[in-house]
Amino acid sequence: VTGVTATQPRRSGDDARASARDGHEGDFLDAYDPRAFPPVAVTVDIVTLTVRQGRLNVLLVRRGTHPFRGYWALPGGFVTAGEDLDAAAARELTEEAGIPATSAHLEQLRSYGAPDRDPRMRVVSVAYLALAPDLPRPVAGTDADDARFFDVEDLQEAQPSPLAFDHHQILTEAVERARSKLEYTNLATTFLEEPFTIADLRRIYEAIWGHPLHPANFRRKVLSTPGLVAPTGQERATGRGWADLYRRGTTTTLHPALLRTRN
Amino acid sequence: VTGVTATQPRRSGDDARASARDGHEGDFLDAYDPRAFPPVAVTVDIVTLTVRQGRLNVLLVRRGTHPFRGYWALPGGFVTAGEDLDAAAARELTEEAGIPATSAHLEQLRSYGAPDRDPRMRVVSVAYLALAPDLPRPVAGTDADDARFFDVEDLQEAQPSPLAFDHHQILTEAVERARSKLEYTNLATTFLEEPFTIADLRRIYEAIWGHPLHPANFRRKVLSTPGLVAPTGQERATGRGWADLYRRGTTTTLHPALLRTRN
DNA sequence: GGAATAGTGTCTTTTAGACATTATCAA
């Protein structure tokens, strides 16, 4: 006996017009009627971006089950009962990606709900974008072959895509969001451990925007943008001279913006 | 007999580790097991913005049922079986807001899924932003007292909020998205019927950004931004002189951006 | 005439972008 059937929301009598309008259906009250809504599962999928050796990377896990067995997928899972979407994303980031939620920036991207995106049933996935420094990761319960970082550019050029479901599209939109957010926020600093040099920060921008930046002009722009970075007064030997060290600034929204231009 | 219970996703045996990782649970195959996922309803809620008499307005409908009976809410409703999220939003825009989907810009905002946001059951709402010109609306099946436009600024200042659920927060984030999008896209033109004058366009920016703009500088910026507007060669009597008429340009992303500054 | 608006022109300040220069250290 299956209590859930793929019917349209049920409406009845006097309440039909009101419920068509109020957006939350009126024919159940404090309890819910399981026949009143189509069966849907809600999951979160995490696009975890980091910069390794000057290249933008994304964390993927290998699928061991049908469908897309053997394909690579974004880590994710069910939103459990009583759990907020953000909390589910933070939990999956820790459990599946092995990244402590405190060391990463996590924000909602958008939701994906094409009816046929999962062949088993209707699944609406809330995609999240996580930005993390290139930490030595203590991946809990997964060996290196089942969860690892991939070069984003390589992934996007691969034909056919090795990604399961619509994760190729989600990845593309996540990367575009990250590129855009570097312009007007200080999120580039979340890819770095403190303290860092201006050149470290520049290499983050170069990796994510995908083209080289003019070192001198970049330095001037960063230092003239209030609140992006704060000097520590210390220096680090870089191999070729000494570089000043900085910490993250306190401003999250940049004025003026660091526009994504050629230089 | 209720087939849906509020349990965590079920896992079994060998598949437990894999399904904990692959994000889409592996213990059902081509069919779904209704006990394998928590019961959730997915709805869309539409923030329909328009500019009337120089003020930013939003379309709300009055709730006739529990909970929040008598409160005002964003139009919306269930995502039906087999229906894409975007399609559900377009359908609700037409059915509930009485706005033909062709005359509005519609884009996904983000999803809201706090466990207690609807007291009846778990509801994840995918919020959409709709931008429309101030059309004479043929609202189907709703009389003027049940669906009408509200001044956004008045709504946001009202204490306590007359909005149901978490719709106050959704509205706030929608308005901020609209403000931001006017900077780097030509979406301001979707608030206008063609043809329009530069002053018409300026009044849209002023209404949404909430402060006056310098007419001469605004004109120069708009005309020097490639692809924002296209001249029609015609003029319109405005009461004080004659104003050149324009159509929407073909470029959706503006270079340089029309930055949201004081002037 | 006075007030309001459309449209054009001009000037200053700020920012972007290109490029030169010096210092330091590795190979």
Add this chain to the structure above:
DNA sequence: TTGATAATGTCTAAAAGACACTATTCC
């Protein structure tokens, strides 16, 4: 020495922002 990088300085072009001015029309 040569090459690479950090840091600073300088110059030009583009854009933002402030303001002056003319023309038109309503009151």
